Amino acid sequence: AAVIVVDFTKAYTTPASHWFCGGKGFGVVDAIAESKPLIELARSKGVPIFYTKVCFEHPTDGGIFTQKIPLLRTWTKDNPLAEIDDNVAPHAGDSVLVKQYPSAFFGTNLACNLRAINVDTCIIIGCSTSGCIRASVLDGMQHGFRCIVPRECVGDRTQSIHESNLFDMNAKNGDIVDKAIVMQVLASCGSDIQQTIEQPAKQTRVGSPQTTL
Numbered sequence: 556a557a558v559i560v561v562d563f564t565k566a567y568t569t570p571a572s573h574w575f576c577g578g579k580g581f582g583v584v585d586a587i588a589e590s591k592p593l594i595e596l597a598r599s600k601g602v603p604i605f606y607t608k609v610c611f612e613h614p615t616d617g618g619i620f621t622q623k624i625p626l627l628r629t630w631t632k633d634n635p636l637a638e639i640d641d642n643v644a645p646h647a648g649d650s651v652l653v654k655q656y657p658s659a660f661f662g663t664n665l666a667c668n669l670r671a672i673n674v675d676t677c678i679i680i681g682c683s684t685s686g687c688i689r690a691s692v693l694d695g696m697q698h699g700f701r702c703i704v705p706r707e708c709v710g711d712r713t714q715s716i717h718e719s720n721l722f723d724m725n726a727k728n729g730d731i732v733d734k735a736i737v738m739q740v741l742a743s744c745g746s747d748i749q750q751t752i753e754q755p756a757k758q759t760r761v762g763s764p765q766t767t768l
Contacts, residue, residue: 557603557674558594561659561681562585563643563693564608566636573626576710581717583682584709587642589734590680593708594643600744604649607659608639614726617655657690666698675699678706678737685720690728702729705737
């Protein structure tokens with residue numbers, strides 16, 4: 556398995572930022588706080604960690620995506636808001652990929668790099684739940700990876716959008732599980748991560764009382 560940290564940048568954690576997501580229990584600020592111990596545990600166990608961030612330079616970068624959301628063009632390499640939040644900053648040995656579209660896989664070498672080290676399971680954390688997380692989980696599934704999302708470790712701008720997208724991802728593309736399950740598996744690293752997460756996940760509820768994994 557590998558941990559994929561998607562776009563945990565300062566744009567979402569800086570109160571004055573247009574992109575700030577500080578909602579309690581569903582926002583990016585809380586998601587970063589929840590993710591920090593998971594990332595640290597994964598790193599201590601030698602689990603590979605891949606970060607993504609967004610950067611646009613040329614006027615054509617981002618294509619239709621930046622045409623749809625022109626404000627994204629301010630995410631340039633000299634914009635401090637485009638940098639990864641200090642609380643979950645990459646360490647030496649972590650990989651940092653630059654992407655220009657929602658999915659962490661699209662237009663990057665992430666899938667090739669994961670396959671080169673025999674990874675078949677992605678623990679995906681980051682933001683936003685409805686945007687880059689959902690796109691990455693869908694794309695990861697289509698590339699043949701099992702995608703696991705610890706629900707406390709992703710965030711969005713409103714709780715309804717956050718919860719509805721967790722519900723939908725769980726139904727179609729990946730497994731939404733409690734962070735505690737992932738932490739337990741990482742702590743006992745050495746067993747079959749894919750198998751171990753999959754089994755307890757079947758007892759975990761998400762989205763509504765009627766939906767189980």
